[in-house]
Amino acid sequence: MAEPILEVRNISKSYAGVQALRDVSMSVAPGEVRCLVGENGSGKSTLIKTIGGAVVADAGEIVIGGTSFGSSVHPVEAIRHGIQIIYQDLSLFPNLSVAENISLNGMIEQSRRLANWKEMRRIAQDTLDQLDENIDVDMPLDHCSMAQRQIVAISRALTQGAKLIIMDEPTSAITAEDVSRLFKTVRQLNAQGVAMVFVSHKLDEVFEIADTVTVLRDGQKVGDYPAQELDEDKLTFLMSGQNLEFKPFTFDPEAEGAPLLLETRALSLRDQFSDVDLKIYGGEVVGLTGLVGSGRTELALSLFGLNPADHGEILVDGKPVKITGPQDAKRYGISYLPEDRHGQGLFEDQTIADNVVVTVIDRLREFLGLVDNRKREGVWRQWIERLRVKTPSAQNMVSTLSGGNQQRVVLAKWLAPEPRVFILDGPTIGVDVVSKARIHDVVQELARSGIGVLVISDEVTEIMQVCSRALVMQEGRIVAEFKDLQSVDGSEISKVIAREENAEVVS
Numbered sequence: 001m002a003e004p005i006l007e008v009r010n011i012s013k014s015y016a017g018v019q020a021l022r023d024v025s026m027s028v029a030p031g032e033v034r035c036l037v038g039e040n041g042s043g044k045s046t047l048i049k050t051i052g053g054a055v056v057a058d059a060g061e062i063v064i065g066g067t068s069f070g071s072s073v074h075p076v077e078a079i080r081h082g083i084q085i086i087y088q089d090l091s092l093f094p095n096l097s098v099a100e101n102i103s104l105n106g107m108i109e110q111s112r113r114l115a116n117w118k119e120m121r122r123i124a125q126d127t128l129d130q131l132d133e134n135i136d137v138d139m140p141l142d143h144c145s146m147a148q149r150q151i152v153a154i155s156r157a158l159t160q161g162a163k164l165i166i167m168d169e170p171t172s173a174i175t176a177e178d179v180s181r182l183f184k185t186v187r188q189l190n191a192q193g194v195a196m197v198f199v200s201h202k203l204d205e206v207f208e209i210a211d212t213v214t215v216l217r218d219g220q221k222v223g224d225y226p227a228q229e230l231d232e233d234k235l236t237f238l239m240s241g242q243n244l245e246f247k248p249f250t251f252d253p254e255a256e257g258a259p260l261l262l263e264t265r266a267l268s269l270r271d272q273f274s275d276v277d278l279k280i281y282g283g284e285v286v287g288l289t290g291l292v293g294s295g296r297t298e299l300a301l302s303l304f305g306l307n308p309a310d311h312g313e314i315l316v317d318g319k320p321v322k323i324t325g326p327q328d329a330k331r332y333g334i335s336y337l338p339e340d341r342h343g344q345g346l347f348e349d350q351t352i353a354d355n356v357v358v359t360v361i362d363r364l365r366e367f368l369g370l371v372d373n374r375k376r377e378g379v380w381r382q383w384i385e386r387l388r389v390k391t392p393s394a395q396n397m398v399s400t401l402s403g404g405n406q407q408r409v410v411l412a413k414w415l416a417p418e419p420r421v422f423i424l425d426g427p428t429i430g431v432d433v434v435s436k437a438r439i440h441d442v443v444q445e446l447a448r449s450g451i452g453v454l455v456i457s458d459e460v461t462e463i464m465q466v467c468s469r470a471l472v473m474q475e476g477r478i479v480a481e482f483k484d485l486q487s488v489d490g491s492e493i494s495k496v497i498a499r500e501e502n503a504e505v506v507s
Contacts, residue, residue, distance in 0.1 A: 008027075040402035040405060043218075098124060164195045261281060265313040294473040426457060455467055
């Protein structure tokens with residue numbers, strides 16, 4: 001039996017009294033694909049940062065290729081022994097070419113003072129050829145798609161002699177077609193003896209690519225399992241200790257006599273979307289899906305005033321309104337949870353409490369413009385408790401929270417103004433299956449309270465689980481409507497999205 005590329009033995013790590021990892025062990029063999037799964041806050045990120053040398057463990061042992069480094073390894077030593085970590089942001093240089101991004105780290109490691117451009121191009125081209133990828137090595141990285149950037153990141157790792165590549169949520173921002181291409185690349189590398197560790201919340205992808213699954217819960221390892229012995233229900237239980245039940249949501253606006261809260265008529269914005277007719281009733285959850293680039297997010301930004309339309313009408317309560325900025329949207333009772341929670345949703349250098357109340361701060365002011373701290377506490381406490389944000393204190397920085405809990409804070413922030421229409425763009429991107437179920441519950445609770453909800457997602461399964469009605473967008477236009485999702489097979493929606501000729505459009 002081949003010697004493991006990596007062994008971590010009895011690793012423990014705590015932060016300010018919080019036990020992030022407790023006695024965790026794991027080994028990875030050459031050519032293996034191991035998926036690391038667990039709820040947000042289970043210790044996955046801490047473990048991979050410990051392996052890469054970004055975090056120093058309190059106890060335990062790290063062994064790479066038979067060499068023991070004690071409880072901590074220097075990042076340079078980890079790289080020299082074949083460990084490469086590709087984080088979600090990919091850590092690439094958008095202003096440099098593909099060739100420079102692939103070759104630069106290796107040249108820096110060799111202490112080169114002068115760049116040999118011909119050699120850089122050759123190294124990059126040889127590595128891309130190894131992966132059967134056709135990407136122009138002279139193309140600026142900022143002209144590359146997200147999927148191409150991932151290939152560049154993998155290629156960079158290979159130029160530095162990677163024997164084990166760890167990828168953190170590699171499929172969170174790419175299309176299903178690009179996921180297939182990525183998995184093809186992974187299998188090619190496995191055949192060459194390169195091992196992979198995937199950190200992922202998408203369980204269907206875990207089953208597709210993994211040989212072995214390691215499950216963490218509350219900083220402890222639950223176990224290692226052959227992927228073929230697991231199904232979604234069993235893995236969900238191992239991750240959370242509970243059986244989750246997704247509750248279908250049905251709502252008929254006409255039968256319920258629901259008010260029409262928001263309507264668009266022929267809403268258009270040049271080169272982004274055109275002739276969009278949309279209705280959102282109080283009490284319903286409408287799903288909007290389609291491929292990345294179909295115009296979904298651009299439409300949502302327009303409804304919130306961040307990307308104003310140049311043609312058509314927006315009506316609130318049946319009356320035409322002008323929405324030219326977020327303040328207009330807020331005044332008409334519209335809230336928007338953005339797709340990019342880090343760039344657009346959170347103030348990461350502020351406390352959890354400050355992030356929750358920022359949208360209603362003017363409402364909390366008293367005489368002389370001072371904030372009423374009692375009212376302020378009432379707001380953040382209400383939403384932190386209602387959305388079950390896990391934190392020792394609301395005065396902690398929001399950056400200390402796990403991804404799932406950060407997403408709940410963004411939800412709280414935009415629920416605090418008590419909107420009548422709530423637009424959620426990718427509400428469960430990067431969160432675990434338990435957090436996803438809780439967010440779905442919250443969305444349906446909001447609808448039952450009379451709020452009209454628009455959920456934008458590229459996951460058909462999510463649309464089926466949380467929505468009562470679904471719309472499909474292609475090239476900036478709404479091309480199909482599915483009114484009763486309980487009588488529709490999700491594959492029919494997928495066929496419309498993929499433009500299959502035999503797709504049945506229900507409207």
